[in-house]
Amino acid sequence: MRPAGVVRRVDQLGRIVLPKSLRKRYQMNEGDPVEILVQGDHIILERYRPRCVFCASMEQVAEFKDKFVCAACLNDMHAIVNR
Known part of the structure; x- marks a missing residue:
């Protein structure tokens, strides 16, 4: 720069x-x-630009209860819940 x-x-x-x-x-x-x-x-x-609270990614980030979470972490959490 x-x-x-x-x-x-x-x-x-x-x-x-x-x-x-x-x-x-x-x-x-x-x-x-x-x-x-x-x-x-x-x-x-x-x-x-918001970052995921878990992995700091800025890709496909969505807000959930005043926190930002990326799609990959959401998928990981979903997999844990459905074990």
Whole structure:
């Protein structure tokens, strides 16, 4: 990933503004959830995508009782219940 070369200042409340060109490029809209990750001394912003609580997969994830579970884990649980 190449740096975009955009500099923004942090305001009094700790906020930064993502430039419209970046929001458009990465399809980020007002109200979209953003995940904040830390790797070493880097802060990374990503569009939030739910992950399975069991295996961390982001494929075929569905919400169940305020938790996210993927289809593969659901199938595994179904197999355990039907033994």
